[in-house]
Amino acid sequence: MRKPLIAGNWKMHGSLNQVQTLIGDIKAKFPTDSTTQVLVLPTFVHLSLVQQLLKNTTISYGAQNLYVGSSGAFTGEVAGAMLKELGVTHVLVGHSERRSIFHEELALIAAKFKAALDAGLTPILCVGETQTERENGITEKIISEQLDSIISLTGIAAFQRAIIAYEPVWAIGTGLTATPEQAQAVHAFIRQHLAQNKVDIAKAIRILYGGSMKAENAASLLAMPDIDGGLIGGASLEASSFLAIIHAAEQAFQRKNELTKEGS
Ligand code: PEP
Secondary structure (H helix, E strand, C coil), X not given: CCCCEEEEECCCCCCHHHHHHHHHHHHHHCCCCCCCEEEEECCHHHXXXXXXXXXXXXXXXXXXXXECCCCCCCCCCCEXXXXXXXXXXXXXXXXXXXXXXXXXXXXXXXXXXXXXXXXXXXXXXXXXXXXXXXXXXXXXXXXXXXXXXXXXXXXXXXXXXXXXXXXXXXXXXXXXXXXXXXXXXXXXXXXXXXXXXXXXXXXXXXXXXXCCCCHHHHHHHHCCCCCCEEEECHHHCCHXXXXXXXXXXXXXXXXXXXXXXXXX
């Protein structure tokens, strides 16, 4: 069984005080026997504080971005090795906001994915189509390109140490959510696409859904067989909604476990 992962992408939000309150509120109600892996992704400047606040908990923390290489004349950038020193375990790569606002192209995203692995970090590769691409019927083509650009640089084996997040661009921060069936169809496609290269890796990799996931819709999305968790933006900034999504993941995992047992 793939262990569920719920990751909170805080984007460019939060002050030191707000971060302290949010982590405090999450810790206060965090289930000690959680079967769900939980990760928060604060800004770079909040990482040290988050590191202190999450000491002696099972909640991990990651970064929202990194640059390639281990050091160099790259003003304003942060290397994977620097993140690793701060106890960071995961890093987002290819988030649609990086692709669209910061014009990150496939080649740079692939290089960042490799840099994350080289630094000993787990990349969470975000893929997804825009509204127009969906309407033009090229969702699978776009996602194949996003995956293949990485596979051709790193080889399929690299996906053993990675996570994928399917995030339809039209659903991010818009309040629109893919229906569970729409999301499941793309998740299954991603798994099938990877299986063309290596079946074991395709079966084992965790594929998260992201795009306006919240307490109200998490259960139905997480119930889908190929949805292994969520990458949550807005709803991760409030402890109560983030905890409700974690709870939904726990329940979905239990149910999937039961179904697997019944089937075997
Ligand atoms: C995201 O930032 O990856 C995201 C899915 O945001 P939201 O949940 O706000 O749509």
